[in-house]
Amino acid sequence: MANFHIDENAMMELVCATHNPDGTNINSNVVLSAIETILNSEKVVDKIATEEMLEEFDLKFRELSLKIQHLCFELTSKSSSIIDRHLTTICLLSTLSAYSWEAKMVLMLAAFSISYGKLNIFSGQRYRKGLTKQLVIVTQRANPTASNDPNPIDNLIKCAMDLTKCIVEINQSSSYSLPQSIISVFLPFASYWVGRSIACAVAYCARLPMTNIKFESELNIITTKIKDILTTCSPALEAKRADESYQTLQDALFNNSSDKVTVLKLILNVIDDNEISLSTWTNGRLEKIGLNFFDADKKVELLLTSGVDISNERIQFLNEFYNDSNSAPYILWIPIVDDHAAWSIEQYKEFRDKIWFGIMDDPHKRIARSFTRFVKGNLLPHFQIGEEPILVSLDQQGRIIHTNAMHMIQTWNPGYIEDRELEVQARNNIIPFIEKVMKERSQGLDSLISDIDEQISHLALEVDQKIQAWENKINNKIYEMREHSNMYSSERENALCKKEKDWSLGLVVGKIDYTVTYWIENESCIFLYGGNNIKWVREFTSKVHEVSLKTESDIELIYVGKNEKVRASVDEEQMSNLLESPYHAWRFWTRLQSALLLRINYLNAAN
Structure with a gap:
């Protein structure tokens, strides 16, 4: 045991030879949860509490009970002898040959948790967490200078639990597939070292008087092996979690979510x-x-x-x-x-x-x-x-x-x-119209019904109030729809594109510049120009003014560029109108670009 050398190739052949799964499944998450309750719960402090936990475990996993008890027997019987922990591990894996690799790991940990619980009962010691107080004492004897160090058994079993939970979680993904390297190599490898850790831990507990430095050295080596495997598997777990997170988010954003x-x-x-x-x-x-x-x-x-x-x-x-x-x-x-x-x-x-x-x-x-x-x-x-x-x-x-x-x-x-002006249109007072119609239809009845005019007035008022109530109801529904619905949707955009019959300068300018809007309303001839070359701007505006004079036509000019120096010269020399600010020029060009893209996108979608 001093050298602790293992031919890993031979070990892998032996481990894989024990594997003959028949499709038997277990609920790994539920079993792991029960194992953690026994190993870590602060309730495990006395005999009665521990016995209740073990009974609950036995009732909850009745179908697995015989298999777990068999594993417990194998562990305890072999740990009390001098049989090699390697052979004990192979024996455990052979007993679980019908199960998947991750199920083997879970069931071996379950057997250890039962053994651990029984050890708590028999020890009669109150130890809040970890294994028994006796184990802590033994650890301190082995290394007196490290009395405050973590219990090596606790550390080993925690690593075994972490590795098992990692592999169980990876295998439970519906959208993520394990890399073949993990399936063919690391799952058998992980199963072996989890089993080896459990065999070693139980042997450590059973051989308290014989505990020595060599035993603890084995614990440390196994812990390191498991950590190395966990390091190798962790990227696959992270990839699986990232993939599931992405699928969840994609489904929520594209399909359905609660809110x-x-x-x-x-x-x-x-x-x-x-x-x-x-x-x-x-x-x-x-x-x-x-x-x-x-x-x-x-x-x-x-x-x-x-x-x-x-x-x-x-x-x-x-x-x-x-x-x-x-x-x-x-x-x-x-x-x-x-x-x-x-x-x-x-x-x-x-x-x-x-x-x-x-x-x-x-x-x-x-x-x-x-x-x-x-x-x-x-x-x-x-x-x-x-x-x-x-x-x-x-x-x-x-x-x-x-x-x-x-x-x-x-x-x-x-x-x-948002079509904020959409509502039931205002109407004229309908009461005089109703009174007139009803009086025409009841002409001559006043000699028989003295208050006929009063009844007509009452009827006209009642009808007017019902119409008003209906208008309010419809307008309130429109308001609620507008307030509760996001109108900035692709559907609304398509409706606006379809409604927009005239993709012209008026759409591009909008309310950016009211002067241009006025020119458009008066059907003026409009030149919009930009550019950063002041010489070209002077020549261009001069030519346009010359043509306007010769043809006696009303040509309007406006500079829509963003160049500050050109803007200043155009304004100072009164070459033409210009947009109010560089921001308004930016709005003009981005609006032009957006209108163009909307139009192209709409026409492509409409074929």
């Missing part, structure tokens, strides 16, 4: 709804909020960017959109970055102070990797130019109803998109 808060919890790595994870500006102050802020009526848009390098013009535009009215959606900024050093704290704070909408307190920590993967695989290729931000719309269930509403809000103003 948008549930989806936001998946996106932002938040467990508690009340956890403070976001900030928003309220009445000029930065207020900390949790996901419970997103109540049933709150409409959500996710602003996805590649960092904090968003232009000031776009920030101004989004701030204006966000502040347009109470019915506008709540914008939440989420940066999609791989590099955690993409920006400094100072850059982050500077960006945070510019925006009026929601921002994450710690984006690097908060954003789930599964969401970053989802965005790159499903959202960024759609309807985007370069590294421009996108605006993702969610409905009240947290499902995506538009993969990028940015072009939609840049083309039409919020009031038009």
Whole structure:
């Protein structure tokens, strides 16, 4: 035992020879939970409590009871003799030949937990956690200078449990398949060393008077072996968890979810709804909020960017959109970055102070990797130019109803998109009309019914009140629909594209410049021009003015470029009109681009 050398090739042949599964399954998670209760529960402090746990275990797993008892017998009978722990392990695996590798590991741990529980009963010692107090004493004798060190048996069994839980969890994935290397090599390898750890631990307990340095050396070697296997399997477990997290998020965003808060919890790595994870500006102050802020009526848009390098013009535009009215959606900024050093704290704070909408307190920590993967695989290729931000719309269930509403809000103003003027049209007073009609139909009845005019007036008033009540009911429904529904959807965008018959300058300019709007209404001849070359601008405007004079035509000119020097010269030399500011020029060009993309996308979809 001093050298503890094992021919791993020969060992693997021997271990694989014991494996003859017949499809027998066990509920590994439930059994593992019961094992942990026995091994770790603080209730295991006296004989009665332990006996009750063992009885409960026996009742819950009656079908496995005989097999586990058989394993317990093998462990205890061989541990009291001088039989090699290697042979004990092979014997245990042979006894479990019909089970899968992970089931073997679970059942061997179950047998150990039963042995551990019985040892607690027989020891008569009150030890709060770990194995018995006697084992601690033995450990201290073996190494007097390390009396405060963890019990080596506790450490060994914990490692065996961790490895078993890792492999059980990997095998329970419906969408993730284990790499062949783990199936063919590491599962048999792991089963052997879990069994070896249990055989060694039971032998250690049974041979207390004979415990020595060599025994503890074996414990340490086995612990190291198991840790090495766990290190090898951990990446597969992480890959499986990442895949399941991605599938869960994808299903919630595209198919169904209970509510948008549930989806936001998946996106932002938040467990508690009340956890403070976001900030928003309220009445000029930065207020900390949790996901419970997103109540049933709150409409959500996710602003996805590649960092904090968003232009000031776009920030101004989004701030204006966000502040347009109470019915506008709540914008939440989420940066999609791989590099955690993409920006400094100072850059982050500077960006945070510019925006009026929601921002994450710690984006690097908060954003789930599964969401970053989802965005790159499903959202960024759609309807985007370069590294421009996108605006993702969610409905009240947290499902995506538009993969990028940015072009939609840049083309039409919020009031038009939300159709805020949609309601039952106002009507004239209907009472005189009803009275007139009813009096004509009841002419001559006043000699028989003296109060006929009074009854007609009452009827007209009653009809008017019912019509008014119906109008209010319909308008309230429209209001509730508008308040509770996110109108920034692909469906609404298609409806607006279909409704837009005239894709002209009027759509592009909108309310950006009222002078141009006035020219359009008067059917003037309009030249819009840009450029950064002031010499060309002078020549062009001069030629247009010359043509206008010669032809006696009314030609209007407006500079729509963003070059500050050219703008200053155009204004100073009065060469033409110009848009109010560089921001308005940015709005013009982005609106033109968005309208073009919307039109192309709509025509492609409509074939």
